[in-house]
Amino acid sequence: MARPEEKAQAMLNKWVKMKGQGENYAQIQASKRRPYLASLCEHLHDAETWRRQIIHEISTNISKIQNPGLGEHAIRDMNDMINKSLREKWHWNRRIKELGGRDFNRVERLEQLAEGDDQAGNASIGLKGSGGYRYFGAAKELPGVKEMFARNAAKITKRKRGDVYKYITPDYYGLRDEDDGILLEMEEA
Numbered sequence: 001m002a003r004p005e006e007k008a009q010a011m012l013n014k015w016v017k018m019k020g021q022g023e024n025y026a027q028i029q030a031s032k033r034r035p036y037l038a039s040l041c042e043h044l045h046d047a048e049t050w051r052r053q054i055i056h057e058i059s060t061n062i063s064k065i066q067n068p069g070l071g072e073h074a075i076r077d078m079n080d081m082i083n084k085s086l087r088e089k090w091h092w093n094r095r096i097k098e099l100g101g102r103d104f105n106r107v108e109r110l111e112q113l114a115e116g117d118d119q120a121g122n123a124s125i126g127l128k129g130s131g132g133y134r135y136f137g138a139a140k141e142l143p144g145v146k147e148m149f150a151r152n153a154a155k156i157t158k159r160k161r162g163d164v165y166k167y168i169t170p171d172y173y174g175l176r177d178e179d180d181g182i183l184l185e186m187e188e189a
Contacts, residue, residue, distance in 0.1 A: 038088075038095035047099055051092040058085045065137035072142060079139040086134070 034050045041047045064070075065078045093104035128134055135145055170176055177183045 038091040044099040054089045068138040
């Protein structure tokens, strides 16, 4: 633990540094913060840096939301923050593409399709709700969320009689087996 004199010396050093930079200090500090809008970023390297920062925030929050002991309100707030960060990451991905970088939105979409994430039962990234909203970790077990996904799963699995008969063709009953001639040749032999 640092002594009070050392803390005071550190603060003095920060103050001296700030005074030495003069009026540019506020501009320098503002340039270190992520812009509110991705469209305000003009350099590809900076955009990729901010994207990495957002990904780090998302992964940190996803690891924190795994704890079901946080409480309902904290879990809902954290889930909202994760979804907000995912939307923000999408905007940064688009800006990176505009600046001439990789199309991360396309790459991520192809990875999701390869993992089969579009299926309703797959929860590798998070349960997908309405409007692209996702539920992560302990948020999947919140009241209301479980019931919503249980209803959707029941709708998906229940098939009507007409749907079953729609895919039954005369081939199913073997009515056109003689049309190709292969069966007749096999019966003659």
